[in-house]
Amino acid sequence: MEIDISRLVKLARIELKPEEEVRLAPQLGEVLGYIDKLNELNVDDVEPTAHASPLSNVLRKDELGDSLCRDDVLRNAPESSNGLFVVPKIVE
């Protein structure tokens, strides 16, 4: 099965080298060909399962609790300043 890998890597925000595209595209095609197997089944009247947990709508009281210390979190950022994450300029 053929896939448009250049469109997908854009959506997935992953830059691939040309040789990576050549390597991954046929592998992905093969896996997609395999998963087409599900088309053998008639699932018209089947409800989807998003998870296998017995729970639904878990709620808790909206109360103030402990949270992580800002400096501890920013310590792992590639770049930060004044308590904020720094990214390249978005708007000129």
Next chain:
Amino acid sequence: MTMVHSLTINQLIEKLRGGELTSRQIMEACLNRIDSVDDKLNAFISYDVEDALAQADIADKARSEGQEGPLLGVPVAIKDVIAVKNHPLNCASKILGNYESPYDATVIKKLREAGAIIFGRVNMDEFAMGSSTENSAFGPSRNPWDIDYIPGGSSGGSAVAVSADECIASLGSDTGGSIRQPAALCGCVGLKPTYGRVSRYGLVAFASSLDQIGSFTKDVKDAAIMLQVIAGLDDKDSTSVPEPVPDYTAALSGELKGMRIGLPREYQVDGLDTEVKAATESAVAKLEELGAEVKEISLPHTEYAIATYYIIATAEASANLARFEGVRYGARIYGEDPEEMNCKTRGAGFGDEVKRRIILGTYVLSSGYYDAYYLRAQKVRTLIRQDFLEAFEHVDLIATPTTPTPAFKIGEKAKDPLEMYLSDIFTISCNLAGLCGVSLPCGFSEKGLPIGLQLLGRPFGESDLLRAAHVYQEATDWHTKRPDLD
């Protein structure tokens, strides 16, 4: 004489209580063992000797002051996907750079409360994606029974560390078999609890509806001890379930009389290795001899499990791994604008398997394909789950081989992702259906590689699961075999 590092949790605790051993001696024994074997095995990505010994001394002091704890002074190694405060966390990927966790996962908090020494980061397939621990940015781990062979994955390091006696127990995570499969291939006990039984807070998410934390141990009794410590409701994980936590150790005693064990007809697949088939069949015969009632069952949608899994797991992964974009943590490669920075950072930071899965997940969720792939897979998931719930009307447990073959050679399947995916056939449905499962040693191939028996239980049926596995171990000695690494 049994070496200190070869002891089980249960044996160690007895010796610690009796004053025969200190936890410092245990920790030193594990560190010495790592020194002598881990160059070959590569189970550990990193470990902090000073920190480990300091924790051991604290445990010894606590014990001398009369304190107790189910794991007081026991070293437990942690898969590199679970957060330990101020320790590195890489998910065996390059993309996290020098990341150090700012907090403890709930399971780590619980282990600490039980007195465990939280020790080392063990190797895995990058972001838990893989079945061989070859997809690690820190190099592959190796099977302690033959270092030319893979240890299984994704929690390969966790399995190797326990089987090679480099630690007493370890934690791993299981999304489609990542605890049970390496446990089978390395010859230790791997327990995947029911989805919701153990909090996932602090586990880096791969596929949130399938991921579950569990343990690697040297026997089933230890698996019960570990589960007792880590199970339970957590207000930090809304998918953890408010089901009471039974006394798992107490549940071990009892007999198998009247327990009904099902053998799925559909698991007699092409490609099931004859030695694996023979070993698991004799394990089932043993269970029968011990009082279990064995009957054939049917799980008609088995052949659709792998396709279903690789749609759902990759879809969830593509969403979960969106957070690694070079802004908040880890490595960053700059670009003209944030989008280019995201693309370059992710292109350089992720390995092949992670890229394949994110791209596949992006595809099955993309506009125009969602219904054909993702929604259809969710519907087939319903059918697979119904198969199991129906089967559990007639049996209490299901017995299968954990894997279709013993460990394969390093590099053998690395170039063929689909071939690798197909090796997960017996473990994957358990996660889709939300069951619990355990793999335990049940024999060896002619080449001397371990073979695992998988038992699957009802949701929250860990007590039955552990009891059957324990009764089997009481009557056999496969779990006492150790690889010769000297």
